[in-house]
Amino acid sequence: MTKRIIPLIMCGGAGTRLWPASREVRPKQFLPLFGKRSTFQDTLLRVSDADLFDRPVIITNAAYRFTVREQLAEIGIDADVLLEPMRRDSGPAIAAGSAFAQTRDSEAVVLALAADHVVRDTGAFLAACREGLAAAESGRIVTFGVEPERPATEYGYIKPGGIVTGQVRAIEKFVEKPDQATAA
Structure with missing residues (x-):
């Protein structure tokens, strides 16, 4: 590389x-x-x-x-x-x-x-x-995600899709700062 x-x-x-x-x-x-x-x-x-x-x-x-x-x-x-x-x-x-x-x-x-x-x-x-x-x-285009420790409304969530290679996965969906029910 x-x-x-x-x-x-x-x-x-x-x-x-x-x-x-x-x-x-x-x-x-x-x-x-x-x-x-x-x-x-x-x-x-x-x-x-x-x-x-x-x-x-x-x-x-x-x-x-x-x-x-x-x-x-x-x-x-x-x-x-x-x-x-x-x-x-x-x-x-x-x-x-x-x-x-x-x-x-x-x-x-x-x-x-x-x-x-x-x-x-x-x-x-x-x-x-x-x-x-x-x-x-x-x-x-690559984005890094951190697995959440708790539901949070102050952060957006990445829903991972299929594996591209190794630990790299496609992104199925992104949810921007969800309400409490969606975050949970």
């Missing part, structure tokens, strides 16, 4: 969900909530295997540009940093980052990641990325 994935790390947000620890000037992805590094730094380190991943692209807003550069330097990782002119949620950030990735590689395979996710099993994550890359190289 010679193709590498370009990690696209979304690093915006308003910093309001974990107030008072998280504030607009320093949102949760920059805080060391689960160890000595921030979740942003942990995300970067998770995609630092140069055999599998290319240089990351960070999407953030101008208010966080210095924090992003400081935290990159602390862990010795270089990245392209794109600044959003205004907050517009994930869709536009992914579109802009993907368009930029195509300027580096017209056949880029992009992995969109949130900077505040916690992944406890890095080996499983990397294995999923390898399988996802193989599926993407065969022309598929």
